[in-house]
Amino acid sequence: MxxxxxxxxxxxxxxxxxxxxxxxxxxxxxxxxxxxxxxxxxxxxxxxxxxxxxxxxxxxxxxxxxxxxxxxxxxxxxxxxxxxxxxxxxxxxxxxxxxxxxxxxxxxxxxxxxxxxxxxxxxxxxxxxxxxxxxxxxxxxxxxxxxxxxxxxxxxxxxxxxxxxxxxxxxxxxxxxxxxLGVEDFVRVVGHDLQDPGRWESDPLRATRVELCRRFWDVRSKICEGNRQKAFAAFCKDSSAGKSLPPFPAGIMVAGDPSGRWTLTLGGATGQFSSADEVAAFMAGGWFEEFCYSLLRPLEMSGLIHQLRFRLKPAWGAQAAVAADAQGIQEFDLAFTDGFRLFVLECKAGDVKQEHIQVLENNRNSFGGAMGQGLLLTTFPLRGAAARRIQGSKLAAIGGGALPDAVSRGDIITLPPGAVLPRRRSG
CATH class of the missing domain: 3.40.50.10770 (Hypothetical protein VC1899 like domain (Restriction endonuclease-like))
Known part of the structure; x- marks a missing residue:
């Protein structure tokens, strides 16, 4: 202030x-x-x-x-x-x-x-x-x-x-x-460089998956349940070509070969991937990050937010040691500014652990400073210890069915510190 x-x-x-x-x-x-x-x-x-x-x-x-x-x-x-x-x-x-x-x-x-x-x-x-x-x-x-x-x-x-x-x-x-002010200004002003500037268009295949991510959102409960199955969890951790494909949850159809291009189809929506590793990362939660990006993109186009970035990776700069909590920085799932403040977003498709909140808090403090905003976005309403941790912090959280409306109305940039938007589980 x-x-x-x-x-x-x-x-x-x-x-x-x-x-x-x-x-x-x-x-x-x-x-x-x-x-x-x-x-x-x-x-x-x-x-x-x-x-x-x-x-x-x-x-x-x-x-x-x-x-x-x-x-x-x-x-x-x-x-x-x-x-x-x-x-x-x-x-x-x-x-x-x-x-x-x-x-x-x-x-x-x-x-x-x-x-x-x-x-x-x-x-x-x-x-x-x-x-x-x-x-x-x-x-x-x-x-x-x-x-x-x-x-x-x-x-x-x-x-x-x-x-x-x-x-x-x-x-x-x-x-x-x-x-x-743009996102890169906040990264560089604390002495860091950029390993990956986080530009959505750097992977053209992401554009093929926008509608698929929306279908995933509609059946997110089934996808999360399927991800907990032992065989599918093993695939998400190791998608090497020698492993046979497990049954995909929620009626998702998969086609392709681990050595070539893959395709996922759900409810008539199709998305393309360049490798089995990409499919595994997408199923394990990458779909939710891409879904959140698609929700925020109209706000950027309208001028309400600026320089929306996807999986931006800071790199150690010559003066990185001056950044607060520098040892705790990691990739930003999403980031943007309103021209004055940096917003750092953590997107969690599954269970939220204390370490996830700590990473978000470190990134917010290290790069956003006193005016920075840290937002936790989740597929389901935040409950229990995780919700209490957010309420006692300078972060905010939006979960479950509250997410699309909160973004479309622009509420995502006006949430006060400690705010948690709970909604009845709708998935």
Whole structure:
């Protein structure tokens, strides 16, 4: 949550235009970072031609990244402490060629922060800077605000709760934020790369299985019961060519050969697979992940959610160690954003264990941060210890017949932490 900060009183008689101030000697001594250039981010607001945005970098990178993407500013100065320098370096990687950082000697000294900020801005030759006062310590806020007053530079902060606005100071006005963050931004800002970006279209055969997944949903009880049979469970674990096929549940017809393309048919719907391993993974629960993707896809097409990803796999980046609970990360079944928050989804077609919830919680905390959302989607209503675990966490869950309606109405992005949507078992 980003809270509103109390603005400081303007100091009279000290403000001068930025262009009228001479550069101080040695002003760039503490500056480091990438060379200046054009940012790759989208511009969300039409504003004056600012040539430098000054940021206060705290432990959370996302508020600064949101601010960077709101205005079309070619250069960014990141004011940091020893503790927040790694955050600034990761932000710089997301705005290639646009960022430099200025290391404050004492981020708790108002006067020192003000003086150093003036030096940094002058050394960069900024004619019309703008200040983002969202992050950092309260003393950094006060010092940077004082520097902005001396430069006659406008100031703002990003407000995400309860309203998503760019809150400008003196004169006070609020401008709605525009959605600017995608799933990959959240992965990279904590220092990770992507092993698999999770694009649905990377496997063309998935498109052949959309209707088949809907038929599976209609008979999910029979499929789950069949998966518990010993012979079928063994097939799902080891689908090697030497094994004979067990009877498939729910009247599913199977055709093909383990060495070639396979086909599953149910109720007139047919899906294609490239191997027996794919068939086994699909039957063991992959069908439910694909079904959930098909439910969410219309929301992406309508613009309600953005960058819907399927089985995205983060990879260890050079700075991965800074991510919280980094050892617990795993593949995301599904992920998307609303332009401001990361939603990480775990899809379970069978029994839900505590370890499944823990993985979801780790991924939500490591990549989504304080604003992240973790959602558990299940084929049947969540009960017992699993439901209680969700209710006592920052996650939410939707199970059984509640799922299609909750997604189609868009409720999936408004569930509060701890919410569990129970429904009478309908399968």
């Amino acid at each position: 980003i809270s509103r900060r109390r603005s400081l009183r303007r100091r009279s008689g000290r403000a001068r235009p930025a262009g009228a101030m001479p550069a101080a000697s040695g002003a760039g001594a503490h500056l480091a970072g990438t060379e200046q250039g054009d940012p790759s981010a989208r511009s969300a607001q039409t504003m004056p031609d600012y040539d430098l945005m000054v940021h206060l970098v705290g432990e959370q990178a996302i508020p600064n990244l949101i601010a960077m993407r709101q205005l079309d500013v070619p250069r960014h100065l990141l004011l940091v402490s020893d503790q927040t320098l790694p955050v600034a370096k990761r932000l710089a990687q997301l705005q290639p060629g646009a960022c430099r950082w200025g290391k404050l000697r004492n981020p708790y000294a108002i006067g020192g922060t003000s003086a150093q900020t003036l030096q940094f801005v002058r050394s960069m030759g900024a004619r019309q800077p703008v200040f983002n006062l969202t992050g950092g310590t309260k003393m950094m806020f006060a010092g940077a605000y004082d520097a902005a007053q001396q430069l006659n530079a406008p100031c703002f902060y990003v407000e995400t709760v309860p309203n998503r606005t760019l809150h400008w100071l003196e004169p006070h006005r609020k401008v709605p934020l525009k959605p600017v």
